[in-house]
Amino acid sequence: MDSLAELKLAMRQFAQERDWEQFHSPKNLSMALAGETAELLDCFRWLTEKASYELDAQQQQAVQEELADVLLFTIRLADKLDIDLLSAAQQKIIKNAERYPTDKVKGQSKKYNQY
Amino acid sequence: MDSLAELKLAMRQFAQERDWEQFHSPKNLSMALAGETAELLDCFRWLTEKASYELDAQQQQAVQEELADVLLFTIRLADKLDIDLLSAAQQKIIKNAERYPTDKVKGQSKKYNQY
Amino acid sequence: MDSLAELKLAMRQFAQERDWEQFHSPKNLSMALAGETAELLDCFRWLTEKASYELDAQQQQAVQEELADVLLFTIRLADKLDIDLLSAAQQKIIKNAERYPTDKVKGQSKKYNQY
Amino acid sequence: MDSLAELKLAMRQFAQERDWEQFHSPKNLSMALAGETAELLDCFRWLTEKASYELDAQQQQAVQEELADVLLFTIRLADKLDIDLLSAAQQKIIKNAERYPTDKVKGQSKKYNQY
Numbered sequence: 001m002d003s004l005a006e007l008k009l010a011m012r013q014f015a016q017e018r019d020w021e022q023f024h025s026p027k028n029l030s031m032a033l034a035g036e037t038a039e040l041l042d043c044f045r046w047l048t049e050k051a052s053y054e055l056d057a058q059q060q061q062a063v064q065e066e067l068a069d070v071l072l073f074t075i076r077l078a079d080k081l082d083i084d085l086l087s088a089a090q091q092k093i094i095k096n097a098e099r100y101p102t103d104k105v106k107g108q109s110k111k112y113n114q115y
Numbered sequence: 116m117d118s119l120a121e122l123k124l125a126m127r128q129f130a131q132e133r134d135w136e137q138f139h140s141p142k143n144l145s146m147a148l149a150g151e152t153a154e155l156l157d158c159f160r161w162l163t164e165k166a167s168y169e170l171d172a173q174q175q176q177a178v179q180e181e182l183a184d185v186l187l188f189t190i191r192l193a194d195k196l197d198i199d200l201l202s203a204a205q206q207k208i209i210k211n212a213e214r215y216p217t218d219k220v221k222g223q224s225k226k227y228n229q230y
Numbered sequence: 231m232d233s234l235a236e237l238k239l240a241m242r243q244f245a246q247e248r249d250w251e252q253f254h255s256p257k258n259l260s261m262a263l264a265g266e267t268a269e270l271l272d273c274f275r276w277l278t279e280k281a282s283y284e285l286d287a288q289q290q291q292a293v294q295e296e297l298a299d300v301l302l303f304t305i306r307l308a309d310k311l312d313i314d315l316l317s318a319a320q321q322k323i324i325k326n327a328e329r330y331p332t333d334k335v336k337g338q339s340k341k342y343n344q345y
Numbered sequence: 346m347d348s349l350a351e352l353k354l355a356m357r358q359f360a361q362e363r364d365w366e367q368f369h370s371p372k373n374l375s376m377a378l379a380g381e382t383a384e385l386l387d388c389f390r391w392l393t394e395k396a397s398y399e400l401d402a403q404q405q406q407a408v409q410e411e412l413a414d415v416l417l418f419t420i421r422l423a424d425k426l427d428i429d430l431l432s433a434a435q436q437k438i439i440k441n442a443e444r445y446p447t448d449k450v451k452g453q454s455k456k457y458n459q460y
Contacts, residue, residue, distance in 0.1 A: 002118050003201045010208050017217045023276045026178075027159040027167035031275040033185070034379055037152040038268025040192075041386075044142040045261040046253045049393070052142035055196065063141075064198050067189060068207035070148070071200055074185050077155075081170065083179050085186055086118045092183035093125050102132045138391045146390040149264055153383025156271075160376040161368045163279070232348045233431045240438050247447045256408075257389040257397035260382075263415070267375075267382040270422075274372040282372035285426065293371075294428050298437035300378070300419050301430055304412060307385075311400065313409050315416055316348045322413035323355050332362045 004075060004086055011076045026080050033073040040066045119190060119201055126191045141195050148188040155181045234305060234316055241306045256310050263303040270296045349420060349431055356421045371425050378418040385411045 015021050043063050044052050055063060078085040130136050158178050159167050170178060193200040245251050273293050274282050285293060308315040360366050388408050389397050400408060423430040 004118050007201075007204055007208075010205075014208065014212065018215060018220050020220075025164040025167050026170075027162055027164045028275055030155045030159045030167075031271045031376060034149075034152045034156050035268050035272045035275060037149045037185075038265050038271075040145045041149050041261045041268075042265045044145045045258055045265060047142055049140040049142050052140050052145075053195070055141075060196065060198075063196060064203045065207055065210075067193050067198060067200065068203040070152075070185070070189050071204050072207060074182060074189065078182050080168070081175065081178060083175075083182060085182065086122075088179045088183040089122055089186050090125075092180055092187065093122075093129065095180075097129065100133060106132075106134050143390055146261060146386045150383050150387045150390060153380050153386075156376045156383075157380045160373055160380060234348050237431075237434055237438075240435075244438065244442065248445060248450050250450075255394040255397050256400075257392055257394050260385045260389045260397075264379075264382045264386050267379045267415075270375045271379050274375045277372055279370040279372050282370050282375075283425070285371075290426065290428075293426060294433045295437055295440075297419060297423050297428060297430065298433040300382075300415070301434050302437060304415050304419065308412050310398070311405065311408060313405075313412060315412065316352075318409045318413040319352055319416050320355075322410055322417060323352075323359065325410075327359065330363060336362075336364050 002086065007072065007075050008079050011072055012079060015076070024076065024080060026077060029073060029077040029080060033070065033077060036066060036069040036073055040070065117201065122187065122190050123194050126187055127194060130191070139191065139195060141192060144188060144192040144195060148185065148192060151181060151184040151188055155185065232316065237302065237305050238309050241302055242309060245306070254306065254310060256307060259303060259307040259310060263300065263307060266296060266299040266303055270300065347431065352417065352420050353424050356417055357424060360421070369421065369425060371422060374418060374422040374425060378415065378422060381411060381414040381418055385415065 015024055040063065043059060043066065075085060077083075078088070130139055155178065158174060158181065190200060192198075193203070245254055270293065273289060273296065305315060307313075308318070360369055385408065388404060388411065420430060422428075423433070
């Protein structure tokens with residue numbers, strides 16, 4: 001079984017064992033996901049871009065755990081809405097490639113609304 | 116190859132073909148990730164919890180695309196910091212299970228700082 | 231002096247006394263602001279809409295402090311970019327009123343991208 | 346009347362004229378606020394810190410409008426929960442000053458969880 005599928009089942013079991021399905025509406029999960037993502041921002045907010053490449057062990061561990069939470073809530077939300085996350089991601093890469101053709105964007109500075 | 120590994124390579128190629136690696140510092144990617152996550156919030160902000168389970172086709176498509184973007188930027192950020200996302204997620208589930216033992220939390224209302 | 235102007239000066243002094251101006255680039259402040267806003271989400275993520283009107287004393291205090299932080303970073307970021315926040319808000323209300331005329335939106339359900 | 350009090354009344358009238366009070370639960374407003382804040386992130390995500398001080402006219406206008414929206418939703422949420430925003434901000438500055446005494450933090454690099 002694929003890793004995303006495995007994690008989906010693990011998260012489903014996690015919620016069921018704690019009787020937490022009742023809290024996991026898509027609306028609530030979108031809030032939880034945004035909350036976890038913001039904890040990533042907190043890891044980086046006062047670092048220079050250069051320093052953000054050179055995390056110490058404690059920072060690296062913090063980022064790793066926040067990224068894991070973001071992934072887990074992304075998988076949970078997709079599961080609640082019957083979204084096939086792998087297929088959705090593959091389709092989105094194709095769509096993004098059409099939106100930003102290599103010959104048009106290459107060598108240009110990136111705009112704030114670009115992918 | 117695993118789906119997360121495949122998407123990682125696809126995202127790496129996507130950035131390289133557009134000469135965008137220069138913009139993809141961990142700091143910047145954390146901002147992009149938070150920005151995409153917030154677009155999910157926008158999908159749900161005025162819906163009731165009940166309505167958030169019953170999206171129409173247009174809403175479902177919008178959520179699917181935003182979730183895909185969140186996943187793709189999560190993968191991209193993990194790649195830039197050499198984080199093994201699958202392993203990080205598996206470890207985090209174990210840690211969360213220890214933090215919220217089923218016999219302690221079951222049947223209690225969920226607190227705002229719970230996972 | 232107006233309250234927003236007073237708070238602006240207080241925040242300016244706060245940063246200067248701690249030698250923190252160097253960290254307060256507009257980019258960094260936008261991250262700090264988003265981080266504080268997400269802490270508000272954390273207060274509400276597992277509450278029903280109804281419960282979000284009926285906070286207990288501890289929840290109310292938490293929300294009050296997070297809202298204060300959001301306001302303070304909003305003021306700080308505006309100051310760094312020489313934006314007159316009061317005037318900007320007044321102009322935005324006018325613009326929003328033109329975008330959502332009362333006779334068009336009244337009685338309709340609110341869409342996700344509406345103000 | 347103070348600027349924050351004026352804007353509070355203007356936002357109240359805005360919602361009432363559109364029959365939008367029904368959507369403005371504290372929970373929903375926290376989502377709207379986070380969504381608007383993330384649009385600020387979008388303005389800065391690919392800019393260097395240095396460039397974030399030197400916005401062109403179009404970028405400056407975009408940031409100004411997003412900051413206005415953040416302020417307006419902050420005021421709206423405070424109003425719905427009967428929070429005196431000015432008093433809350435003044436108290437928070439005092440609390441932050443106690444948490445980060447000038448003689449302790451000055452000259453040190455800022456940590457990610459600092460105010």
